[in-house]
Amino acid sequence: MRYEKRILAFVDILAFSEEIKSTIDKNTGEEIELKTEKINQLFEKVLAINKKKYFQDNVKSKKLSHFSDSVAISYLLGEEAGILHVLFDIMYFCISAFQDGFLIRGAITYGDLHHSDNKLYGPAMLTAYDMEKKLAFYPRVVFEKKIMDIVNENLVKWPSKFDQLVILKKIIEKDFDGLYYLNYFNSIDFIFGATEGFLVFFKLFREKIIEMQKKIENDNSIKSKYLWLREKYYIALKNSTRKYLKPKIKLEFPKLYNFLKDEADIMDYF
Numbered sequence: 001m002r003y004e005k006r007i008l009a010f011v012d013i014l015a016f017s018e019e020i021k022s023t024i025d026k027n028t029g030e031e032i033e034l035k036t037e038k039i040n041q042l043f044e045k046v047l048a049i050n051k052k053k054y055f056q057d058n059v060k061s062k063k064l065s066h067f068s069d070s071v072a073i074s075y076l077l078g079e080e081a082g083i084l085h086v087l088f089d090i091m092y093f094c095i096s097a098f099q100d101g102f103l104i105r106g107a108i109t110y111g112d113l114h115h116s117d118n119k120l121y122g123p124a125m126l127t128a129y130d131m132e133k134k135l136a137f138y139p140r141v142v143f144e145k146k147i148m149d150i151v152n153e154n155l156v157k158w159p160s161k162f163d164q165l166v167i168l169k170k171i172i173e174k175d176f177d178g179l180y181y182l183n184y185f186n187s188i189d190f191i192f193g194a195t196e197g198f199l200v201f202f203k204l205f206r207e208k209i210i211e212m213q214k215k216i217e218n219d220n221s222i223k224s225k226y227l228w229l230r231e232k233y234y235i236a237l238k239n240s241t242r243k244y245l246k247p248k249i250k251l252e253f254p255k256l257y258n259f260l261k262d263e264a265d266i267m268d269y270f
Contacts, residue, residue: 003112003122005077006061007150009090010128011106013042013097014139016069038100045096046071054081054088063115072125074115081156083147084164087182090141091171094184095191099204103139103229107131108147108182138228140181148172148180185232189240199256202240205233206263237263 023036046066053059061076062085073089075082086108094104109131111124136142151172155164170190173183184191185205192198212226241260250257 001114001116001119003114005110006063006074006113006115006124007077007083007086007108007110007147008072008074008113008115008124008128009086009106009108009141010070010072010125010132011090011093011104011141012132013069013071014103014105016102019102042097042100042102045100046093049073049089049093052089052092054085059085063117065115065120072115072120072128074113074124077110077150078154080154083151083154084156087151087168087171091182091184091187091191094141094182095201098184098208099201101204101208103208104141105132105136105139106141107136108141108143110147110150135179136181138225140175140183140228142175142179142181145180183232186236186239188236189243195253196255199253199259202236202259202263205236209233 019039023039043066046064050062050064059075059079059081061074061079061082063072063074065072071093073086075086077083090104090106090108097104107128109124109127111122111127113122113124114120115122131142151168155161167190171182171184171187172180173186175181188198188201188205192201209226209230212222212229216223216226237260241264244253244256245260245264
């Protein structure tokens with residue numbers, strides 16, 4: 001088998017092993033059934049990624065593999081919209097997993113890869129694996145600047161280049177350490193708008209931070225990840241309050257308005 005030049009996203013579902021262990025630990029039968037169903041639903045969402053299309057209906061090179069707590073998605077490097085599909089596939093998965101209580105960490109890269117229905121190997125896979133373990137560190141999906149160059153070279157004919165760049169600016173951000181990452185936290189309003197889904201996601205975000213804060217008491221190793229995630233919450237909150245704390249939202253979406261208003265002093269709380 002020859003290698004192909006492919007763009008690859010490789011991600012891990014954090015704390016997945018703990019969730020698996022909980023299905024056989026000292027839980028009741030009902031609790032185990034609920035946890036097992038939660039895991040099954042998550043992987044149903046992974047399989048659903050294969051059916052998603054965003055910019056082009058003729059994207060044909062997509063490959064998806066999942067094993068244990070890892071998911072890999074790749075497209076041919078030169079395929080129009082392939083790189084954009086990778087970004088949206090992973091953003092969709094990050095948001096779906098987050099809604100089920102899971103955080104995602106991973107990396108996006110490109111290079112020589114063999115990815116078929118039952119095989120996945122090559123230098124690009126090794127690079128993505130190393131980046132996920134050594135560079136991602138926080139619950140984020142990272143990539144190097146060269147990926148941004150590929151994105152700009154492979155914009156699709158529709159929507160307009162300007163519209164695509166606006167979208168990319170929403171979902172891609174440069175982090176404090178110079179790495180680019182897929183910022184689905186700060187893209188909540190882009191995905192949901194001022195809707196019930198937006199409010200639910202924000203509440204889940206808040207609950208996840210509180211959950212991690214409590215875990216620090218027994219495991220100080222996650223403190224830096226907690227602080228990183230808390231900072232992303234604060235930024236998303238600040239951007240959302242600037243956009244949605246307005247009389248119109250108070251009238252049309254009072255629950256969302258009141259939640260954002262009550263959370264305005266979130267940093268004092270945490």
